[in-house]
Amino acid sequence: MGHDAQPGVDSGVCYVCGRHTDTGWEESPSENFTAWSQVYRGTVMCEWCRPIFKNRQFRQRSWVACRTGVQFADAEHRTLIWDTLCEPPEPPYCAYITAGGQKQGWIVLGRYPSTSRERFWVGTDWTDRPVLIERAWVHEQAPLLDRMRERKTPKQVLLDGQFSSGAWSKAMAEGWTDDIEAVLSRVGNPRWEVVVRAHS
Ligand SMILES: [Zn+2]
Structure with missing residues (x-):
């Protein structure tokens, strides 16, 4: 500086x-x-x-700030945000996740420090306000996210729900149309976008 x-x-x-x-x-x-x-x-x-x-790292990267300092989600810490959502640090802390790395989306976090490990705020650069996340809910989504990753479903499809006819056919043949339906029921939920982008 x-x-x-x-x-x-x-x-x-x-x-x-x-x-x-x-x-x-x-x-x-x-x-x-x-x-x-x-x-x-x-x-x-x-x-x-x-x-x-x-x-500039504060807008270009996702990060977590707590009493001991700030950690950026760089090449060596790719799973930082997902790990934080699953196991938050000791409060108070702030977690920020960026999709584009351009906007100063973290600014509003100054008013939303997280004071709990069970319910906490995650700042984003695609919502006007931080998103309130419950740790238990994150853990509930993990198996679905893991299965969709194994099927190599692109994150964009998990976000917009635009499954191809090929994906539907495969899901019908293999018996996982319920998972597609589960994804579709979550599309548009800001909390879902946080976990999809964080999941790695
Ligand atoms: Zn200030």
Whole structure:
């Protein structure tokens, strides 16, 4: 973060986390920032939130932040988000999952720290608000996701439900049309998209 190490000089409420600061920066997160409806009605970015904006990994990758630090879902931690959904860390923590790696979709998470391991928020870059997830529900979805992966069903099909006629034929021959029906009943559910994208 180099040249940004100096404290800011502006006082006000941080529009990310809502805390007051006397050493913030009165500036927009980025030139083309469009998520104002999601953030606090503050006027500055505080000294804690600003470095996150300046670190592009927070929008390009999925990540989990907890007391011990932040972990990004990089090549060495491909299963980070799925593992977190199944076994969340000690609260408080924040989990963020990105589909596109472009939007600053995590910003609203400043208002949604997770304080439970059973029900928690997952920030995304395809919903306006974090998605409330229950750990037990994640575990319930795991067998279905595992079976669909074994059948090499593309994630996009799990998300849009556009199973090919070939897939239907195969499912009828092999007796798993119930699984297709189960997927179809979940399509459009934000929680389903979180687990499909996280499952690895
Ligand atoms: Zn802040």
